[in-house]
Amino acid sequence: MRLERCFFLLLNLAVSSAVSLPTVNLNAKGVIMRAFDQFRVKSCIDFKPRDSEDFYLNIQKLNGCFSYIGQRIANGQNLSIGARCDTLGIVEHEILHALGFFHEQSRYDRDDYVQIVSANILPVNIHFFIISTFSPYDYMSVMHYRKNAFTNGNGLTIITIDPKFQDVIGQRLEMSPYDAKELNLLYSCSECLQTVEQYGENVEIIKICMFTFVLVQR
Numbered sequence: 001m002r003l004e005r006c007f008f009l010l011l012n013l014a015v016s017s018a019v020s021l022p023t024v025n026l027n028a029k030g031v032i033m034r035a036f037d038q039f040r041v042k043s044c045i046d047f048k049p050r051d052s053e054d055f056y057l058n059i060q061k062l063n064g065c066f067s068y069i070g071q072r073i074a075n076g077q078n079l080s081i082g083a084r085c086d087t088l089g090i091v092e093h094e095i096l097h098a099l100g101f102f103h104e105q106s107r108y109d110r111d112d113y114v115q116i117v118s119a120n121i122l123p124v125n126i127h128f129f130i131i132s133t134f135s136p137y138d139y140m141s142v143m144h145y146r147k148n149a150f151t152n153g154n155g156l157t158i159i160t161i162d163p164k165f166q167d168v169i170g171q172r173l174e175m176s177p178y179d180a181k182e183l184n185l186l187y188s189c190s191e192c193l194q195t196v197e198q199y200g201e202n203v204e205i206i207k208i209c210m211f212t213f214v215l216v217q218r
């Protein structure tokens with residue numbers, strides 16, 4: 001099921017830092033560098049300045065925070081870190097799109113985990129909620145929207161089936177342990193060991209590269 005995402009596999013991904021990064025501001029540039037570090041330590045994905053690659057990311061300050069999903073455009077694929085997009089979680093979110101990730105609430109099994117309140121969504125944004133991918137659900141994903149994303153003002157647009165995750169969805173601190181795990185699966189980061197061990201009903205220990213995550217569900 002996860003292999004669905006391999007359609008977007010990026011090989012020899014390069015980042016045009018020389019061409020494009022100067023068009024983002026100094027703070028954004030620092031945050032983007034920190035995001036690259038996170039990919040470096042949590043997966044086998046690395047970024048380098050563009051040399052002569054045909055396919056590379058052109059990271060710019062355009063209008064908003066957005067990216068294509070996967071490798072799509074030759075000669076500089078735009079990825080925008082616009083105003084108020086220069087936080088680590090948002091930059092990781094956009095880079096994960098470029099690496100092939102869809103939004104978490106677009107997964108095939110999402111109706112088992114969240115209720116999408118169509119009546120409260122601005123009609124032009126309904127396409128953000130279309131089901132399009134295959135993989136297990138992760139409320140903590142940096143790719144998940146928040147509870148009132150694209151609301152028309154009448155209330156929540158995403159209600160979690162399990163209420164304890166209502167305020168968890170939409171976090172933009174960092175990619176979650178499972179985001180990192182999926183990235184490693186998708187890009188076959190075999191030199192970087194990942195294991196998930198279950199201890200009893202409520203505790204999971206996830207080891208990804210040099211990191212150990214202990215998930216305790218209450």
Ligand SMILES: *[C@@H]1O[C@H](CO)[C@@H](O)[C@H](O)[C@H]1NC(C)=O
Nearest residue numbers: 058060062073076077078079
């Ligand atoms: C990329 O962004 C630039 C603006 O800097 C724009 O002129 C260009 O059309 C964009 N390319 C694509 C393929 O959207």
